[in-house]
Amino acid sequence: MCVRYLGFLLLIWFPGALHALSGQQNCRAPKLDHGYLVPDEESYTHETNLTYACDKGHKPVVEGWWARSTCQDGKWSHEPQCIDENACIPPTILNAKYTENSNGWYENGHKIRIICAIGYEHKNFSATAECTNGTWSSLPVCEKQFLACGEPPEIPHAVIIHEGYQDVFAADSVLQYECEEGFTVEGVNTNKTIICISGKWSTASPCHSRPDAGRGGSAAGGGGSTCGGHSTSAGCGTRPADSKPDAGRGGSAAGGGGSSSSSGGNDREGGHQITTINNCGRYPRVSNGDVVERGPMFLKYQCSSFYKRVGPQKVMCYSDGTWSPVPTCKAAFCEVDTADYRQLENAGIKFIGDGQKGILKCDKLEWYWIHDHYSEVQCTDGRIRLGKCCSWLDGLRQGC
Template sequence: MVFAFRLDPSLHSDEMDRLGCLLFVLLFSSLEVADGQGSKCSKPSLKNGYFVPEKDTYQHSSDITYACEKDYERRGEGWWGTSKCVNGTWSPEPVCKDKSDCFAPDVPNAKFRKLGTEKYLIECEAGYEIDNTTTSTILTCKDGEWSTGSCIKSATSCGAPAFVSDAVIIHKYQDIFGDKQAVEYKCMDSYTLEGSIISVCEEGEWSPPPKCQFLKPTAAPRPVQPTPAADDRTDDAGRTKQPRTQPLEFCGTAPDLTNGLVSKLDESTLLIRCSIYYTREGPEHVFCLGNGKWSHQPNCLEPCMIAGTNPPKGVAPFTGIQYIEEGNRKLFYCHKRWPWGGFKYQHYYLDVGCYQGKLRFTECVKG
């Protein structure tokens, strides 16, 4: 399909530019993005600008095209911009600002603290520091431009922690780790950990990681004679026997497991898996028994949580959130006051455990 337009030559230049921009976006307003599975977006609030298509709500993955009024501008080049609905949020947010104002500052590997109108304090992320040769710690806006800001890799930062065979690292992914940041190692099933469970970044080097040794199988203990139960898994004399089972549909709706996942293992058996950091208490398998009832069902015990920005008394602040599974323990740096003032926690640790959903602490000791 071809469209032809004739512009009135009596229009002023500014009016023709705006009309041309509007005609362009109208050409594409009928193109709809396929309906996605994410959350919908509300109509954006665009001061000093206009957008198409204009609706009350937009499907996930939908696009809008927008332009700004005279004497206002958007981020980027050109007359028009696009923004996409991503899980209920417009990305990037459509904004039209005065040409003498600044957009929010954008400095890689940094976060900002607002000090006043168009003035921000730079705070570099862990593993980075202010480049003092080119950057001030305070950014200011003048004539629509920000003063120079840059965060560079610190000389005391570390790269990726050491790989340990048959182990996983309990920490969110990072390219760079700051001085004194630590990661925890956890061995796979059937392996035991030798050494410290944590490795610490110290002056650009990681402290030695642990090793995971395979556990040799031992002789199985003699079975204990169970007492009779009402779940159809013992005979009249109390002797164990294979559960008399039947297809799952005979027991009706599958058990509802809070903080876990129930899946079908075979025609009469369900497999139980708890969510990450939650600990299973009870059997891994649930059966549909001959009496039409489900066998004994497990629970998923909630972990303990420590927030790095507001840790318990005695625990040094850290980045992010740490979870401790029920019945397990983790080491944390101490927040220890020294006689000559200040706080120091290098090489001093607290052993923190999670028992019945509550934290338990040891004394601060040198590692």
């Protein structure tokens, strides 16, 4: 009883004790140069909203002439800052990424280069933006690639094996699916995958009701029966859905009568035993690349637009907790600064993929043309070949 009263008195004497007991901490007042806080206090309790505005010639580090930040367990939802009005806050570009500044804003004149997500490409070859007097000039747009696919079709009695939601997939993407319990893929073609081909998903092998579903002495090994051999069945002799079709045949690594005996991962690669990817922790990071397919035993990588993969496409997990060698994404593009070419209209920096052609607009005022003229630009092994300026009337596509 004495202990209970003592605790009650402590809460009265120390107002901050209740927050300490619940794990929610107060926030210190932020240091704000060139601005003012409302309310202006020395500390703020958890979930307190703080409003701030900036002096003339400055602006908040987020959108708007005034801003709000919230105390969340000892930290502000964003650190209140007043920056020069000619500086830029981070832009929002859908389906793209870029290098973010650690201070949360960009100085006037700063340039950023945009990398489109897998399945997207730069519209009009534009991949850079410049901070000009507080705003971003010519923000690039990442649009869906012509040969990319949308979200995969619904497969009756099956589920797609993929980490996270994704509505666009690059050409040649491969997705695995698993039939629900009691269903399986029958026939000669038992490959449970669909492939993105020229903007459309391939037809999936249907999941049929398994004849032996629900019967006694089945895959569990009861009644002296075998395990059935289906890739979706559980128990002895189970083959992971993504393992090689011939794994375990003809006196394999298991060494017993030509059948596999382990269920966790019995493949080998270069002397290393392969196991499920869950045993290797965080996925390897590939600069300018992303994981586009995840199977129980592998990760599949693909490089962003304007980058070419060097090294293995699939990465596997070894039994010692390490990953197999990962690929690298090598730059495969030409950078064209239109300001360096007198014949071209100054439209900033353009990027042309290696082996590809682009059409850039010519400077109309420089040559006093009546009709718009364009130049065909070709990128080969990092080198640019710039064609003559021609109008569509001259037959640009025939190389006027």
